[in-house]
Amino acid sequence: AQRVTQPEKLLSVFKGAPVELKCNYSYSGSPELFWYVQYSRQRLQLLLRHISRESIKGFTADLNKGETSFHLKKPFAQEEDSAMYYCALRGYQKVTFGIGTKLQVIP
């Protein structure tokens, strides 16, 4: 079975503060991990995938197989970062999502 855990439903930070959205996973094989973002009443869109090791909109995420984690980080939060963030694991044929973390950036 594959499982994704996002422990925080809501994360509030002040503008300019660092952000870390946590994601832990459980999967017996080699996981493919993603972060998706959903702005208010819009479709989900890909933010990051671990395989590309890139930085998008200032966000980065590193896969830690020892800790089975894929935390999303940004050094300085911006108001436009306010959104729902979903961590997802692509295993064999299925994609499993966490419950999502709502990031609220306070001006």
Add this chain to the structure above:
Amino acid sequence: NAGVTQTPKFQVLKTGQSMTLQCAQDMNHEYMSWYRQDPGMGLRLIHYSVGAGITDQGEVPNGYNVSRSTTEDFPLRLLSAAPSQTSVYFCASSPGTAPNPLHFGNGTRLTVT
């Protein structure tokens, strides 16, 4: 390039009614899937398909049917709507499986009274 198109955007049903949520993609993606999004529960997989003629169940398949007669279309049928099926439904597709990301539609907001 339209991507993943879902219709309708909004729907209100009465308990016991049936309906079909439409999903079409124009990217020649082999993989398609349906999710429901509920507050505090994230996205839960209903059904998925790895290619035309092949479908399988996800986490929450009860009350829903799917078929995949073409690569482009993946409709989701509610057999007898129940208030517990009130949700936002998302269709997603990708070219094959890992490591490709999913491309999502805009969603269908369904209310069952």
